[in-house]
Amino acid sequence: MSLIVQKYGGTSVGSPEKIEAVAEKIAHMHGQGHQLVVVVSAMSGETNRLLKLSAEVHEQPSAREMDVLLSTGEQVTIALLCMALQKRAVEARSYTGQQVHILTNNVHGKARIQSIEADRVRKDLAKGRVVVIAGFQGVDSEGNITTLGRGGSDTTAVAMAATLSADECQIYTDVDGVYTTDPRIVPEARRLDRITVEEMLEMSSLGAKVLQIRSVEFAGKYKVPLRVLSAFEDGPGTLITYEEKEMEQAQISGIAFNRDEAKLTILGVPDQPGVAYNILGAVANADVNVDMIVQNVGEDGTTNFTFTVHRSEFQQAQTILQKLARDLKAREVSGDDKIVKISVVGVGMRSHAGVASTMFKALADEGINIQMISTSEIKVSVVVDEKYLELGVRALHTAFELDQVVEK
Amino acid sequence: MSLIVQKYGGTSVGSPEKIEAVAEKIAHMHGQGHQLVVVVSAMSGETNRLLKLSAEVHEQPSAREMDVLLSTGEQVTIALLCMALQKRAVEARSYTGQQVHILTNNVHGKARIQSIEADRVRKDLAKGRVVVIAGFQGVDSEGNITTLGRGGSDTTAVAMAATLSADECQIYTDVDGVYTTDPRIVPEARRLDRITVEEMLEMSSLGAKVLQIRSVEFAGKYKVPLRVLSAFEDGPGTLITYEEKEMEQAQISGIAFNRDEAKLTILGVPDQPGVAYNILGAVANADVNVDMIVQNVGEDGTTNFTFTVHRSEFQQAQTILQKLARDLKAREVSGDDKIVKISVVGVGMRSHAGVASTMFKALADEGINIQMISTSEIKVSVVVDEKYLELGVRALHTAFELDQVVEK
Numbered sequence: 114m115s116l117i118v119q120k121y122g123g124t125s126v127g128s129p130e131k132i133e134a135v136a137e138k139i140a141h142m143h144g145q146g147h148q149l150v151v152v153v154s155a156m157s158g159e160t161n162r163l164l165k166l167s168a169e170v171h172e173q174p175s176a177r178e179m180d181v182l183l184s185t186g187e188q189v190t191i192a193l194l195c196m197a198l199q200k201r202a203v204e205a206r207s208y209t210g211q212q213v214h215i216l217t218n219n220v221h222g223k224a225r226i227q228s229i230e231a232d233r234v235r236k237d238l239a240k241g242r243v244v245v246i247a248g249f250q251g252v253d254s255e256g257n258i259t260t261l262g263r264g265g266s267d268t269t270a271v272a273m274a275a276t277l278s279a280d281e282c283q284i285y286t287d288v289d290g291v292y293t294t295d296p297r298i299v300p301e302a303r304r305l306d307r308i309t310v311e312e313m314l315e316m317s318s319l320g321a322k323v324l325q326i327r328s329v330e331f332a333g334k335y336k337v338p339l340r341v342l343s344a345f346e347d348g349p350g351t352l353i354t355y356e357e358k359e360m361e362q363a364q365i366s367g368i369a370f371n372r373d374e375a376k377l378t379i380l381g382v383p384d385q386p387g388v389a390y391n392i393l394g395a396v397a398n399a400d401v402n403v404d405m406i407v408q409n410v411g412e413d414g415t416t417n418f419t420f421t422v423h424r425s426e427f428q429q430a431q432t433i434l435q436k437l438a439r440d441l442k443a444r445e446v447s448g449d450d451k452i453v454k455i456s457v458v459g460v461g462m463r464s465h466a467g468v469a470s471t472m473f474k475a476l477a478d479e480g481i482n483i484q485m486i487s488t489s490e491i492k493v494s495v496v497v498d499e500k501y502l503e504l505g506v507r508a509l510h511t512a513f514e515l516d517q518v519v520e521k
Numbered sequence: 522m523s524l525i526v527q528k529y530g531g532t533s534v535g536s537p538e539k540i541e542a543v544a545e546k547i548a549h550m551h552g553q554g555h556q557l558v559v560v561v562s563a564m565s566g567e568t569n570r571l572l573k574l575s576a577e578v579h580e581q582p583s584a585r586e587m588d589v590l591l592s593t594g595e596q597v598t599i600a601l602l603c604m605a606l607q608k609r610a611v612e613a614r615s616y617t618g619q620q621v622h623i624l625t626n627n628v629h630g631k632a633r634i635q636s637i638e639a640d641r642v643r644k645d646l647a648k649g650r651v652v653v654i655a656g657f658q659g660v661d662s663e664g665n666i667t668t669l670g671r672g673g674s675d676t677t678a679v680a681m682a683a684t685l686s687a688d689e690c691q692i693y694t695d696v697d698g699v700y701t702t703d704p705r706i707v708p709e710a711r712r713l714d715r716i717t718v719e720e721m722l723e724m725s726s727l728g729a730k731v732l733q734i735r736s737v738e739f740a741g742k743y744k745v746p747l748r749v750l751s752a753f754e755d756g757p758g759t760l761i762t763y764e765e766k767e768m769e770q771a772q773i774s775g776i777a778f779n780r781d782e783a784k785l786t787i788l789g790v791p792d793q794p795g796v797a798y799n800i801l802g803a804v805a806n807a808d809v810n811v812d813m814i815v816q817n818v819g820e821d822g823t824t825n826f827t828f829t830v831h832r833s834e835f836q837q838a839q840t841i842l843q844k845l846a847r848d849l850k851a852r853e854v855s856g857d858d859k860i861v862k863i864s865v866v867g868v869g870m871r872s873h874a875g876v877a878s879t880m881f882k883a884l885a886d887e888g889i890n891i892q893m894i895s896t897s898e899i900k901v902s903v904v905v906d907e908k909y910l911e912l913g914v915r916a917l918h919t920a921f922e923l924d925q926v927v928e929k
């Protein structure tokens with residue numbers, strides 16, 4: 114008998130029929146003797162319906178009232194799911210974030226969880242009840258309703274699991290696990306049985322957006338065993354682990370990519386202390402998020418400085434750089450928004466040399482020119498022309514033998 | 522400067538546009554320097570939408586989860602109304618029943634208010650804020666969400682007004698006040714400037730369903746000045762008072778009627794102690810609600826016993842009576858569901874003789890046969906054939922000169 118926290122997203126509970134299907138799944142597991150705490154999101158479409166209502170009343174509504182409004186979405190789901198469980202003779206109790214006292218700070222719309230009172234939940238579990246909790250929401254120290262921001266239900270589930278020292282936190286989604294890369298690009302992409310939390314973080318931020326990053330960080334901090342699995346089909350999903358992998362494992366877990374980036378270069382900047390700060394400071398002040406940053410060794414006392422931004426902020430960043438180039442007496446500014454970033458991710462590369470060279474050779478063999486390179490301990494990323502995205506990802510997937518099933 | 526509690530029902534807040542109109546009204550009053558607490562219902566249609574969702578999941582959902590579900594309706598409205606007020610530069614704060622701590626007993630679906638913590642509301646008012654409260658809902662001593670039942674928002678408003686010792690509790694509806702009778706039947710029907718709480722209770726229960734009866738009783742208990750007025754047009758509405766009227770006033774305030782009743786008679790029952798209990802006990806045990814009860818002086822040691830029930834329970838009551846007639850050795854059972862009840866209501870009749878005779882003469886003059894008569898201190902009710910409803914109401918409205926404007 115295990116204590117399991119499960120989380121079902123908006124698509125999984127998007128209609129009364131789907132809620133019944135989820136209830137069926139829960140009733141089955143409950144029947145096997147597991148203690149279950151279930152965190153749910155608003156039914157898909159509901160949040161947008163509420164946002165539309167508020168937009169008709171106020172273009173920029175107050176964050177406090179927006180939280181009061183949006184938090185009704187999950188409240189509807191918890192009630193309906195409990196009803197569906199009760200129909201199956203499973204005793205169930207619903208709680209809003211306020212009721213189970215998920216205490217957060219007072220940053221409406223993106224509050225952070227500070228503590229959870231779990232006594233009530235533990236008592237219900239002891240009585241054999243399934244506890245159903247509204248995700249995404251909490252309450253601040255003054256009793257105001259707060260929300261954790263989009264995707265916050267994952268965080269609620271992880272926080273509940275940490276508080277209850279659950280045996281596992283299961284995140285049910287519309288995919289059946291984490292893949293070596295996007296199966297729409299590489300049909301041979303394989304579901305990973307396990308992935309380390311560090312790898313997961315790199316995969317998430319790079320585009321394999323299965324879980325909200327914050328919930329993965331949170332899970333890592335409290336070592337909550339986290340499993341991603343499908344709400345619609347049976348299967349083991351992918352377990353996110355906190356141990357180093359064994360010796361024999363593959364170096365690389367997956368190939369991630371991101372098509373939302375654009376590249377900007379400022380050329381011939383005087384190579385002096387403080388130049389990087391001057392450039393990035395100006396960009397950050399304009400609230401433009403920067404991803405990769407590369408500065409090469411310069412010559413003639415000047416250097417070239419390149420970074421990537423989200424494509425939607427490309428024009429804005431370019432304007433800032435052009436002004437800056439005049440102030441810094443730089444030679445010129447160039448930019449390109451027809452690029453993609455491709456990364457190989459794996460904790461295995463820590464102890465294995467040669468990942469980067471395998472990567473660069475695979476790309477070179479396909480005639481793909483690399484425009485930028487950036488590395489971390491468990492990741493190597495390159496920027497290439499966007500037309501090479503599919504070709505590059507497939508070449509790397511094959512080069513690292515990710516389509517071959519390996520026992521882990 | 523007054524402290525006013527206002528309540529807007531579902532129709533008044535049925536769309537973003539209507540919510541804006543309500544906000545406009547509130548902003549205007551707030552600008553005049555009044556302190557305002559506003560209680561709102563769910564947007565019209567919302568409760569039915571939620572009921573439909575639950576019906577798809579469970580035919581007989583648990584009352585606890587039903588309350589969790591339904592209470593989201595008002596929560597949406599409070600958020601939207603606050604946003605609309607903030608757009609008009611009026612500082613506003615929303616509270617759910619749970620947040621303002623409207624403590625109720627634990628009877629889900631028809632909970633009764635036990636207390637309200639008003640400190641937070643008072644602090645907001647002192648800061649010049651408009652306080653917007655979700656009607657219809659509260660929380661029990663264990664923190665479970667409860668609802669007061671349909672129409673409970675009126676009760677919330679009256680309870681808030683009582684707790685805050687408000688100068689007035691204004692109930693905004695789709696009618697502009699309480700009328701001497703239904704204007705659809707008597708075009709000359711007149712809006713009453715004032716009505717006593719006792720009269721209002723008799724009028725409410727008899728079909729002029731402007732306010733939820735419980736909220737009127739509640740208002741009477743705490744002497745909350747209650748005013749019914751239109752959410753859509755300006756006007757003074759009708760003030761519900763607690764004083765006896767002045768000497769010169771009319772004897773009768775209004776003509777009420779009810780078309781939902783049916784009549785049952787058990788004839789030739791042995792006239793013995795306990796017979797009324799035998800009959801009514803059996804009916805009450807079957808959860809059939811009884812309205813009028815008339816027992817005549819009998820002859821030959823037997824008596825006739827007549828009462829009225831809701832038409833929807835006529836068949837059921839008849840079946841019970843037929844069984845009972847055999848047990849009691851009564852002669853026969855007769856019934857009629859083609860009847861209506863017409864009542865004249867007014868505290869003035871306490872001190873004036875002749876109301877009943879004026880009433881009976883007016884009906885006789887129109888050739889209307891009276892089937893049953895029942896009286897209370899401030900009401901005389903008769904049962905007549907349903908075909909005489911309009912004729913009877915008009916005749917009485919004229920006979921008591923209700924179409925003539927009198928200064929009160």
